Amino acid sequence: xxQLVESGGGVIRPGGSVRxxxxxxxFTFDDYDMTWVRQAPGKGLEWVSTINRxxxxxxxxxxxxxxxxxxxxxxxxxxxxxxxxxRAEDTAFYYCxxxxxxxxxxxxxxxxFDPRGQGTLVTVSS
Amino acid sequence: xxVMTQSPDSLAVSLGERATINCKSSQSVFYSFNxxxxxxxxxxxxxxxxxxxxxxxxxxESGVPDRFSGSGSGTDFTLTISSLQAExxxxxxxxxxxxxxFFGQGTKLEIK
Numbered sequence: 648x649x650q651l652v653e654s655g656g657g658v659i660r661p662g663g664s665v666r667x668x669x670x671x672x673x674f675t676f677d678d679y680d681m682t683w684v685r686q687a688p689g690k691g692l693e694w695v696s697t698i699n700r701x702x703x704x705x706x707x708x709x710x711x712x713x714x715x716x717x718x719x720x721x722x723x724x725x726x727x728x729x730x731x732x733x734r735a736e737d738t739a740f741y742y743c744x745x746x747x748x749x750x751x752x753x754x755x756x757x758x759x760f761d762p763r764g765q766g767t768l769v770t771v772s773s
Numbered sequence: 774x775x776v777m778t779q780s781p782d783s784l785a786v787s788l789g790e791r792a793t794i795n796c797k798s799s800q801s802v803f804y805s806f807n808x809x810x811x812x813x814x815x816x817x818x819x820x821x822x823x824x825x826x827x828x829x830x831x832x833x834e835s836g837v838p839d840r841f842s843g844s845g846s847g848t849d850f851t852l853t854i855s856s857l858q859a860e861x862x863x864x865x866x867x868x869x870x871x872x873x874x875f876f877g878q879g880t881k882l883e884i885k
Contacts, residue, residue, distance in 0.1 A: 684823075691866065691876055691877075691878050691879045692823060692866055692879075693876065694873070694876070697874075706873075708873075740822075742822055742823070747828070749870075750804070750806060750807055750809075752804045752811070752871055752872070753871075753872050755872050755873050757811060757870050757871065757872070758870055759813040759828040759868070759870050760813070760815075760868070760870075760874070761825055762815075762824070762825070764822060765822055766822050
């Protein structure tokens with residue numbers, strides 16, 4: 648069974664940092680691009696970042712570019728999101744998901760998301 | 774960015790009746806190379822994470838009941854629940870994956 652377990656959330660002061668983790672099991676981690684999606688409380692879904700299978704290509708939403716860094720560890724079968732210079736508007740549930748890759752019309756790695764975790768809540772507040 | 778707009782924002786339907794949710798993209802998400810529409814639908818039940826329902830605009834994910842169907846092409850898409858069940862109460866999101874991913878704002882579906 649495919650499982651994704653997010654962790655690392657908490658209450659962080661504005662300007663602070665936190666590192667989220669996503670532990671994967673039940674599938675061949677190296678075969679999939681991975682992504683982070685977030686959801687502010689009571690709001691809709693927002694794509695945050697995607698990393699390709701070998702970690703060599705990374706993509707970010709404009710809202711987090713330069714502040715967040717996505718990475719993955721093959722041996723630990725884990726996905727990470729390093730979040731720096733946090734702002735109140737970063738407060739959200741963060742979900743990791745597999746990306747089901749398909750032929751890309753452009754330069755972005757196209758594919759739909761397969762989220763399986765419960766998410767982890769990051770609250771940015773003083 | 775290709776922006777997604779859903780309508781309505783909320784919807785109340787009686788049990789057993791049909792529910793229809795619309796999704797419109799600011800540009801076509803049809804790729805002529807493979808004749809596919811790069812459009813997915815997700816369901817998010819209260820207090821739960823989102824779940825993939827449909828991809829390629831009309832292909833149901835494994836295990837999704839056949840009362841859920843997706844249709845449309847180009848810029849206009851529809852999610853239809855043919856006979857609403859109590860467990861279908863949720864927020865539904867469309868998402869384009871033609872380029873940088875973008876979700877619609879969501880449609881909240883309730884029982885009338």
